[in-house]
Amino acid sequence: MTDANSGLPDPNADDLDLDLTPASRPGGDSTGGINLRNWLIVGALVLIGGAVMFQALTNARVFFYNVDEAVDQQAELDDRTFRMQGTVVTEPAKANDGTMTFAMSFNGVEADVRHVGAEPSxxxxxxxxVVAEGSWDDDGAFRSSQLLVKHSEQYVEDNPDRLETDPGYEPSEDR
Amino acid sequence: MHWEFVIPGYIIVLGGIALYGGLLIRRGRRLAEQLPPERRRFLD
Amino acid sequence: MGRAQSSSEADVSPSASASADAATPASRAQRLSTSSRLTRVLGIAGLLLLGIMLAFGLWFSGPEIAMRDSVRLLYIHVPSVFVAYLCFGVTFLGSVQYLRNQSSFWDLMAHAAAEIGVLFVVFVLVTGSLWGKPTWGTYWQWDPRLTSTSMMLLMYVGYLALRRLDLPGEVRSQRAAVLGIVSILNVIVVHYSVKWWRSLHQSQTFGIDTQMDGLMLFSFFLGVIAFLAIGAWLLVHRFRVGWMESQLDEIRLEHALVERRNEGRAYPREDDLLQVRPGES
Known part of the structure; x- marks a missing residue:
């Protein structure tokens, strides 16, 4: 009933601050924190992380080929889907069915692109x-389904003064 | 042009900072009321 | 969650709050928060800079010739990354310090910085996505920069989840410190991803090829210092909240200890035990 039954080593009040060990251990009911909620959190994180990793790895080869590489490897690429980067060199022509045709080049190698899909920005x-996603068509043109514009690190401010000072400047049509 | 992307971006970021900051201050006030003065290290 | 927490905090120790009230007369009552002179200076500076930055970023500076007004997202997008990088740097440093000398200051600092960092990475992803649509033509691409950034976010969310696990305090802090150190690799990957791999994303804004016109550069610069001030302000507050929580936890532990001791006795009160010791007297 007294100290002997209590399980405590010594109930003497004098050693109150010395005997900290039992209380600083975790509570018996939550040892190690392995409860369902924590497992769910960890599981969800692992799942999401795995999905992201998977996405990353499937795209890992290269995010895009440059036009010259894509032309070079045309045979190996066959009808595989990939991305191709290059500079737009001809004014895009639009057919009635929405197909956009233009030429793209990189390192002096040019390729014809036929884009069917959402309008580029x-x-x-x-x-x-630009970066086009698609595959080589039988006729040697690149069939693109997505057209992304890759902006450079050059940020040029559009202010009216520039008209006089910079002869190379052309105001964009959208203003 | 493109303001429909700029405005939501600014609202989300500035609103996010305000919301998080506000909650943080509120949490801090509640805790501060419970803390005895001798434990107030790093708070001034 | 906030309510549940506060109700559990309310029963921490009536004596603790009572003594706080007693020791703090009306003049001190205002100071019962995480604010201090430091945070007031940081807060006011941050707000002022933010105001000027908004004026320049959204009004005085012109649109970009190709991106038009969407370039204005840069003034918050890039500063957000800087704050996040710095925060994760603090988490790394704090984790190292904690493992070296079990400093609870650095342990709490690492935790606080990770939380602020996660908040700002979310801002980075949101503003980047909103910027991507009008420029690239898509909200999202699994491009190296975007993929590594989302992995970085997940890693630090994992860090925060680990800090919430119901583990003994020291074990949790130790594991968190290890993760806080490992995760810095992800930050480096994010930063150099545009250099190491081909990416849709443009290179570092402070790279060699970068060119930015006067008022745009100024707005961007204002954004950086405004965000740094605000980030520091948040970090100090968050650290203090964590510090107070750890102090209250300690108090709670001490009280629980006394209670548990008393439970084991025949007499509910220590005073009684001091007077009558059964078996000895």
């Missing part, structure tokens, strides 16, 4: 670097 124009 407003930045798309001759001289811009």
């Amino acid at each position: 407003d930045l798309f124009r001759v001289g811009e670097r």
Whole structure:
């Protein structure tokens, strides 16, 4: 009933601050924190992480080929889907069925592109670097289903003064 | 042009900072009321 | 969650809050928060800089010739990454310090910084996505930069989850410190991803090829210092919240200890035991 039954080594109040060990251990009911909620959190994280890793690895070879490489490896690439980077060199022509045709080049190698799909962003124009996703067609043209514009690290401010000072400047059509 | 992307971006970021900061301050006030003064190290 | 927490905190120790009230007269009552002179200076500076930055970023500076107004997202997108990088750097440093000398200051600092870092990486992804649509033509691509950034976010969310696990304090801090150190690799990968791999994303904004016109550069610069001030302000507050929580946990532990001791006795009160010791007297 007294100290002997209590399981405590010495109930003397004098050693109160010395005997800290039992209480600083985790509570018996939550040892190691292995409960369902924690497992769910960890599991969800592992799943999401795995999905991201998978995505990353499937795209890991290279995010895109440059036009010259893609032309070089045309035979090996066959009808595989890949991305191709290059600079737009010809004004895109639009057919009635929505197909957009233009030429892209990199390192002096040019390729014809036929794009069927969503409109590229407003930045798309001759001289811009673009990344097209698609595959080589039988006739040697690149069939693109997605057209992304890759912006450079050059940020040029569009202010009216530039008109006089910079002869190379052309105001964009959208203003 | 493209303001429909700029405005939500600024609202989310500045709103996010305000929301997080506000909750943080509230949490801090509640905790501060419970803390005895001799434990107030690193708080000034 | 906040309510449950506060109710459990309310029963921490009536004596603790009572003594706080007693020792703090009305003049000190205002100071019962995580604010201090440091945070006030940081907060006011941050808000002022933010105001100027908004004026320049959204008004005085012109649109970019190709990106038009979407370039304005840069003034918050890139500063957000800087804050996140710095925060994860603090987490790394704090983790190293904790493993070296079990400093609870650095342990709490590492935790606080990781939380702020995660918040700002979310901002980075949101603003980047909103910027990507009008420029690249897509909200998202599994490009090296974007993929590694989302992995970095997940890793630090994992760090925060680990800090919430119901483990003994020291074990948890130790594991978190290891993760806090390992995760810095991911930050390096994110930063150099545009250099190491071909990427849709443009290179580092402070790279060799970068060119930015006057007012745009100024707005960007304002954004950086405004965000740094705000990030520091948040970090100090978050650290203090963590510090107070750890202090209250300690108090709670001491109280629980006394209670458990008393439970084991025949007499509920220590005073009684001091007077009558059965078996001895």
